[in-house]
Amino acid sequence: MDIKAIFMGLAFALMWSSAFTSARIIVEYASPLWALSLRFLISGLLGIFIAGLMGQTWKLTRAQWRATMVFGLCQNALYLGLNFVAMQTVQASLAAIIASTMPLLVALAGWLFFSERVKPLGVAGLIAGVIGVTIIMGARFGGGVDLYGVALCVIGVLALTTATLVLRGATSGGNFLMVVGLQMLVGSAALFAAALAFEVPRLEMSTPLALAFTYTTLVPGLAATLVWFYLVDRIGAVKAATFHFLNPFIGVAMAAMILGEALGWLDALGVAVIAFGILAVQLSKQGPKRAAVAPGVVTEEASSGR
Numbered sequence: 001m002d003i004k005a006i007f008m009g010l011a012f013a014l015m016w017s018s019a020f021t022s023a024r025i026i027v028e029y030a031s032p033l034w035a036l037s038l039r040f041l042i043s044g045l046l047g048i049f050i051a052g053l054m055g056q057t058w059k060l061t062r063a064q065w066r067a068t069m070v071f072g073l074c075q076n077a078l079y080l081g082l083n084f085v086a087m088q089t090v091q092a093s094l095a096a097i098i099a100s101t102m103p104l105l106v107a108l109a110g111w112l113f114f115s116e117r118v119k120p121l122g123v124a125g126l127i128a129g130v131i132g133v134t135i136i137m138g139a140r141f142g143g144g145v146d147l148y149g150v151a152l153c154v155i156g157v158l159a160l161t162t163a164t165l166v167l168r169g170a171t172s173g174g175n176f177l178m179v180v181g182l183q184m185l186v187g188s189a190a191l192f193a194a195a196l197a198f199e200v201p202r203l204e205m206s207t208p209l210a211l212a213f214t215y216t217t218l219v220p221g222l223a224a225t226l227v228w229f230y231l232v233d234r235i236g237a238v239k240a241a242t243f244h245f246l247n248p249f250i251g252v253a254m255a256a257m258i259l260g261e262a263l264g265w266l267d268a269l270g271v272a273v274i275a276f277g278i279l280a281v282q283l284s285k286q287g288p289k290r291a292a293v294a295p296g297v298v299t300e301e302a303s304s305g306r
Helices: 003-029 032-053 062-086 092-100 102-113 120-142 147-166 176-198 207-235 237-259 265-283
Strands: none
Touching: 003 032, 003 062, 003 092, 003 207, 003 237, 032 062, 032 176, 032 207, 062 092, 062 147, 062 176, 092 102, 092 120, 092 147, 092 237, 092 265, 102 120, 102 147, 102 265, 120 265, 176 207, 207 237, 237 265
């Protein structure tokens, strides 16, 4: 792994983890489902436009169309939609920690339900992940965390985990940025329907809202996707996925610095243990370089929650 790949991986982890802090700001001033639907509409159209400039087309394989629909609904509508709703009452740091467990959940589900072999290092990582989550949840529950919001975050990450397991291998055929853009439009349509049915529009125009919405649309929404694509193309999906171990650290740190969220020593300990677990699981999967893929249309090693 060369120095350029390391910087790309760090940039991706920073952009991915920052999405929770910007989302927390957005839902303070606007209806979460309406805001997220608009964000995906803008990001999706921009993504398709950039994909067209890159020579990518709408001619997708059957597997890619399936991945587009399933991930558009499970990742963009369910996973991110539920997280946006939850962050009205749940701190961004806790939402980031729950979302960061997705690689652990995928590995655990593959072991339990698909009889996939897990190396001893991977088993140690899974155990560490459970311990880390237990430490954090024990500390947060004692502080009066909103259980409904936590439940929404958990359902969201389970939805993304399920989609990732179902669609493993649906990556051939190219046009990856086009697929991501179309996924965003699918998510936008589903969230628009949900917003019409369940949400009263709310908007308090402010500078923090404008900055947070612009940032989350362009940076975690588009820039992170492009960086991830080039990173995986450079070093492969499995090696690139090792950068996920930074997500709990960065997510908690950014929420503390920007939002002023409290960070106790048990939180710090739990985050460190979870990060070790993610790193151990991903390192246990190291193998031959895989084809370039983009987050959200990929194998379990390359998925990320944007």
